[in-house]
Amino acid sequence: MSSYPPSGPPPKTTLRQRLADLRGPAVPPRPLDARALAALAANPGCGRRALLDGAGVDKTALAAALGSPAAFGQSQFAIVRGNSFEARVKDDGGAALLRLVHQHLGTGAEPPGAGARVPDLTAAGPEGRAARTALALREATAAGAWTLLDHPMLALEVAGTPAYLEPDAVVVHPDGRWTVVEIKSFPLIDGSADPAKVGAAARQAAVYVLALETTAEKLASAVVGHTVLLVCPKDFSNLPAAAPVDVRREHSVTRRQLGRLTRVEDLAAALPEGLSFDPARPAEELTEAVSAISAAYAPECLAACELAFHCRERARTADEVTALGRSVRGELGALTTIGKALAAAAGGGDPDDPTSAALHHAARLRAEALEASACPS
Structure with a gap:
């Protein structure tokens, strides 16, 4: 009962x-x-x-x-411009995009013909789309033909939970290699672009490479390239141009950092x-x-996290040295607040602490230099 x-x-x-x-x-x-x-x-x-x-x-x-x-x-204008440029790059079955991949990363393969494969990746929900993408990659690798996957869905485990990622495109080469393609709206002027923007694109592409490797582990014949193709407008036109970007360093750093979460x-x-x-x-x-x-918190968060302004205010209120940057925080060691650092510079720190001693020495040198510059010659 x-x-x-x-x-x-x-x-x-x-x-x-x-x-x-x-x-x-x-x-x-x-x-x-x-x-x-x-x-x-x-x-x-x-x-x-x-x-x-x-x-x-x-x-x-x-x-x-x-x-x-x-x-x-991004502004609404930048989003619209980026979507328009991406649509142009992928027009006509992605023929222009595949030509750029072959031109920069073809390594002797036959150029893609007019009938290159563009599989349908439609499925229900992110899990379904990720499964459909994995199947399309497997089929394309087995077929040994140029294949363009438009906005595939990739899965990557992050801190114990799955994350579903959607790169602009992935191209399967006839030799079985997989290449990530990043399409951006900032220009390539004379073959070069803003280094900061290229660096951000490389870090983003490295995440896609990590996710692709998760899928490739199930296919012995698949190889994920660590050189991605960055496609941007040429000079000041709306014509596509491309540049290969080696993301091995970003890939290694991202894999290590995500593993530490x-x-x-x-x-x-x-x-x-x-x-x-x-x-x-x-x-x-x-x-x-x-x-x-x-x-x-670090000042770099201001360009990457929505909560950065809140965290900065809290760090300043708590007098934390992190508000001055990671390099300063690393140099100050056990001196975790600005007040402690200033006290050490004034001679009130631990005399056995090398950081406190160095600050005090630097403060004395600064005072002597200011005093010398104030004296008339």
Whole structure:
């Protein structure tokens, strides 16, 4: 005879349910993209970003609710221009794009003909699209013909949770190689582009290469190229031009940094019950919730994270040296606040600490130099 309520401990909350509770009951998860993963890999010590991204929290809405809205991102004009250029590059079955791949990375293969393969990757949901993409890659590799995969879906496990990524294109060569193609709207002028923009594109492409390698592990005949093709407008026109970009360094760094991330379930387990990042909640409650997760702010976050302005304000309020940059933080060692660093420079630090001694010595030299420059000759 059964009793009610049932005896025994309550059922354990699943990770999926826990992450849904963190987002808020009516907030859909925000999927991770390659740009977010590249930024996450650049700052693996930030548990705050790892948890919020892993839980699918909309950081843009969260930052606005905290009173520190993000002030970066592409303009609507840039998005429209980029979409128009990408459509032109892929027009006519991607013939122009395949010609560029053959020209720069063909390695002696026959040029792609007019009937190059462009498989349909339509499927239900990201899981279905990822499975359909894996099947198309397998079939294209076995066929040994030029194949263009337009916006394939790739899966990559990040901090214990799957992330679904969508590169602009992946090209399968007749010899079985797979090449990631990044299409950007910034120009290639005389064959060169803005180094900062090329670097950002390389870090993003390295994430796609990592995801492709996960799929390629199941196919012994598939090889993922570590040289990606960057396609941009030529000079000041709307004609496509391309340049190969070696992403081996970015690939190695990203793989190592993503591997160092704390698992999302471990970060979530350390939080108190009832905590939520639902943007509909009061700002004071959200501030307390965000403060419950450790952050690793640096000025570089301003160009890569929606919560950077909130984290900067908190770092400044706490007098943390991280607000001055990672290099300064690394040089100061155990002096974790600006106040401690200034005290050490004034001679109030630990005399046995080499960092404190170096600061005090540098402050004395500066004072002597200023005094000498103030004296009339």
